[in-house]
Amino acid sequence: MSVFSAPARLLTSPFRGYADLANAEEGDGRPTVAGGMLRFLFVFGAFVSLTATGRLAPFELVSGIISFSYVPVLHAIAVAIALRVVAPEIRFARAFALYAEGYGPWFLFMLAIAGGSLFAPDPARLLAAAIGWMLLIALLWGALLTYACFRSGLALSRQRAAGATAVHFAVVAVLVLGFFLAAGQLLPIIPR
Amino acid sequence: MRALSPAFLVATALFVAGVIGGLLFDDAPPRPVAHRAGYRVLEGDFHTHTGWSDGSLSPLGIVRQANRRGVDVVALTEHNTVLPSKAARIYSRIIGGPLVLTGEEVTTFRFHVIAIGIESTVSPNQPLEGVIADVHAQHGIAIAAHPVRRFWPALLPMREKLDGAEVMHPIAYSERGEWRWEDMVAFYEQSRAPLSAIGSSDYHWMSVLGLCRTLVFVREPVSEASVLDALREHRTVTFDREGKAYGDAALVAALRVEPYTPRTSDYAYRGAGTADRVLRTLGWLGLAGMLLLRARKR
Numbered sequence: 001m002s003v004f005s006a007p008a009r010l011l012t013s014p015f016r017g018y019a020d021l022a023n024a025e026e027g028d029g030r031p032t033v034a035g036g037m038l039r040f041l042f043v044f045g046a047f048v049s050l051t052a053t054g055r056l057a058p059f060e061l062v063s064g065i066i067s068f069s070y071v072p073v074l075h076a077i078a079v080a081i082a083l084r085v086v087a088p089e090i091r092f093a094r095a096f097a098l099y100a101e102g103y104g105p106w107f108l109f110m111l112a113i114a115g116g117s118l119f120a121p122d123p124a125r126l127l128a129a130a131i132g133w134m135l136l137i138a139l140l141w142g143a144l145l146t147y148a149c150f151r152s153g154l155a156l157s158r159q160r161a162a163g164a165t166a167v168h169f170a171v172v173a174v175l176v177l178g179f180f181l182a183a184g185q186l187l188p189i190i191p192r
Numbered sequence: 193m194r195a196l197s198p199a200f201l202v203a204t205a206l207f208v209a210g211v212i213g214g215l216l217f218d219d220a221p222p223r224p225v226a227h228r229a230g231y232r233v234l235e236g237d238f239h240t241h242t243g244w245s246d247g248s249l250s251p252l253g254i255v256r257q258a259n260r261r262g263v264d265v266v267a268l269t270e271h272n273t274v275l276p277s278k279a280a281r282i283y284s285r286i287i288g289g290p291l292v293l294t295g296e297e298v299t300t301f302r303f304h305v306i307a308i309g310i311e312s313t314v315s316p317n318q319p320l321e322g323v324i325a326d327v328h329a330q331h332g333i334a335i336a337a338h339p340v341r342r343f344w345p346a347l348l349p350m351r352e353k354l355d356g357a358e359v360m361h362p363i364a365y366s367e368r369g370e371w372r373w374e375d376m377v378a379f380y381e382q383s384r385a386p387l388s389a390i391g392s393s394d395y396h397w398m399s400v401l402g403l404c405r406t407l408v409f410v411r412e413p414v415s416e417a418s419v420l421d422a423l424r425e426h427r428t429v430t431f432d433r434e435g436k437a438y439g440d441a442a443l444v445a446a447l448r449v450e451p452y453t454p455r456t457s458d459y460a461y462r463g464a465g466t467a468d469r470v471l472r473t474l475g476w477l478g479l480a481g482m483l484l485l486r487a488r489k490r
Contacts, residue, residue: 003199008484029488039483046479048248051398052257055214055468056207056475063250067243107483111476117398118476124400128366184272185245188300188316 006031007039007104011141014102014148021098022153033093036100037072041065043107050114072100078171082150086164090154098153102145109138143169194488203481210475217468221262221455229446231409231427234264234419235454237402239297239306239337239358239392245271248397251280257395258290261402262455265419267293267308274313293416297337298323302346304337306358306392309420320350333423335390338363339379340371347379355423356388359438360404360430380438388423389439391430405454406430409443 002009006029010017024030048064049057079096112134113127120126146168151161180186196204226233240254241247249257251268258266268277277294284292295308300316305323307314310332314323327334335356339347340363351357357380364373380387391404409427410418422428429439429447431454437444 003197003486005484005486029486043479043483048253049214050472050476050479052249052253053214053218053260054399055218055472056210056479057214057218058211059256060249060253061211061214063253064248067250067253111480111483114479115476118472123398124365127398180245183245184316185299188272191301 006101007107010102010145010148011104011108014145015152018098018102018148018151018153021101022155031097031101033076033097033100036097036103037076040072040100040103040106041069043103043110044068044071047110047114051117054118074172074175075099077175078168081171082164082167085167086160087150087154087156095149095154099146099149102142102149105138105141105145109134197486197489199485200482200487203478203485206474206478207482208478209471210478213468213471213475217464217471218260219464220259223262223264223455226452228450228452229409229443231422232412232414233452234291234408234410234414235262235402236265236267236406236408236419237261237263237393237395237404238267238293238295238308238335238390238406238423239269239361240266240395240401241297242268242270242276244273244276246396251276252283254395254401255280255284255287255289255292257399257401261399263290263402263405265291265293265408266401267295267306269295269297269306269308271297271299272313272316274307274310291414291416291419293419295332298327303343305354306333306335306337306390308333308335308423309416320346321353324350324353331420333388333420335388335423336379337392338371338394339376341375342370344375344379351379351383351387352385354387356390356426356428357383358392359389360391360432361394362400362403364404364433377432377438386426386440388426388428389430390428402456404430407439407443407447407452407454409440 006021021031045061045064046056049060053060076096079099080092083090083092083095116126117123147161147165150156150164242249242251242254254268268280270276274294274296281292281294284290293308294310296313298305298307298314298316303320307327310327310330314326324334333355336347336354337358338361339357359377359380363371380389391406393401393403395401407429408419408422410422426440429437429443431437437447
């Protein structure tokens with residue numbers, strides 16, 4: 001058994017890693033919904049604090065967790081809808097618990113940005129040059145892990161796994177754009 | 193349930209050390225009272241965003257960050273809504289933080305205008321003339337946000353009706369494509385009517401709130417109203433990266449006689465010494481360890 005966490009193992013072997021996770025016994029590294037969501041929010045809070053203050057300031061850590069608590073909820077909605085459309089026979093809690101183990105690319109992204117902010121001699125120049133690429137890599141890597149979750153973790157066929165991945169990303173996009181639309185921030189910036 | 197692995201425990205301990213460092217060293221620079229030309233000098237940042245749109249901090253976090261960066265007065269200017277700035281104002285009053293001006297960045301495809309000192313959201317779904325009129329009807333201040341050339345078709349015909357224009361902005365540190373800092377300077381300098389020269393950070397994330405800041409020359413007692421009066425009467429100065437001053441000519445001359453150095457205006461994270469740097473490094477390593485290492489014993 002590896003010394004690395006499940007999100008770290010999934011980074012290098014997403015399909016085998018998800019198959020192992022799906023077969024894990026209860027209490028033996030079997031993922032849970034609460035565990036996955038809390039870990040993601042914990043990292044997000046730490047990321048907000050480190051990038052804003054250069055430290056793990058408790059107030060910023062906690063307020064980052066609270067402010068961005070909608071992000072895993074949004075992902076949960078996307079997974080629920082993807083299952084409803086593509087694989088209604090699968091239990092949501094099991095699916096989302098597995099899905100939330102696949103945040104590794106985003107953890108690396110946040111660690112790298114926070115590390116760059118803290119240790120680079122000229123963080124602004126470094127991040128301006130690298131952040132676009134890092135975001136793209138995290139997005140593509142994350143999409144691969146989402147597909148692996150549906151394919152190996154939930155044992156869907158290739159077609160259904162691809163369909164579930166596509167529906168998931170479409171729902172996330174619609175929810176994000178819907179928020180900005182409702183907040184009055186989207187329509188005014190569209191050329192007319 | 194299996195016990196935690198030793199490696200994970202070490203990572204957790206490092207993280208906790210980082211949090212202790214965050215508690216011990218999260219300070220703010222002193223804010224000595226300064227006067228020039230018969231006015232009280234305040235350092236202001238009039239363009240900041242929160243997690244409500246594309247920022248990272250909460251409205252409360254903006255107040256704390258302004259304090260951390262030595263800013264006396266901050267305007268929270270979320271895209272097309274005034275609401276988060278009201279939360280920040282309440283919080284700052286409770287904790288005795290920096291002066292908070294309510295505001296909004298009226299954000300459209302054709303122009304961006306900072307509206308500060310307003311209580312109701314100004315609609316972006318109208319021509320610039322209507323936006324400025326709505327801001328002034330609320331006794332607010334209208335400032336051209338990052339007036340680069342792509343916004344000129346809308347901004348130029350109305351320039352003399354604005355109260356101010358951003359002259360310094362992080363664009364000056366990382367120009368990209370059509371977002372050229374020289375255009376902002378030209379927009380300000382070619383105005384036929386006086387404009388308040390504004391330096392703003394357009395803060396979204398990282399440390400840089402107050403990177404570009406405005407010196408505001410206010411009459412005492414200091415209040416939100418006295419700051420708005422100063423902005424309305426163009427009593428501001430801002431500096432570019434080389435230290436060149438932009439703003440009211442008499443105030444710029446006064447600063448030549450008796451210079452004023454802003455408290456912080458850099459990208460760097462302030463460190464309180466070796467212990468601070470060590471603890472923040474340990475905290476980051478601890479976070480990495482907690483994420484990458486298996487939590488339970490094999």
